[in-house]
Amino acid sequence: MAYWLFKSEPDVFGWDDLVAKGDAGEEWDGVRNYQARNMMRSMKVGDLGLFYHSNIGKEAVGICEIIAEAHPDSTTEDARWECVDVRAVRKLPRPVSLEEAKAEPRLAQMVLVNNTRLSVQPVTDQEWAVIMELSGAEG
DNA sequence: GCCAACGTTGGC
């Protein structure tokens, strides 16, 4: 199983909005970046992702699960763009901020820290474990 | 609100 990170601006679509969608989840549409799309193409049902709030908060707030693999993005006619479906799993006991991630030596290689503009990112098993530790989650 | 980083576009 792989781990990912999804960025969203909370004033557009935040964690609470995903929670409101319930088990049916939501399309992660609107991605218009090849790297991010390729990440989504690699995702499998059951993979987990961090839900990160950009601009406002700048922190990982929750865990979501991939519930449908990449399919055409319904918000565009352009066949290049695809998206996965995700649903909220649980909120982190405590959010983990970008500041904390930058201050944590074990996260020095994390994409979040090094490529601020990529909206869908891979997270390694080790990075995931560190984030869980920082958030106070059991794992 | 500014600006750096980065990706995309389009002229040559």
Add this chain to the structure above:
DNA sequence: GCCAACGTTGGC
């Protein structure tokens, strides 16, 4: 196929 111009993202 190169590269300058432009647009967007996102941290500050």
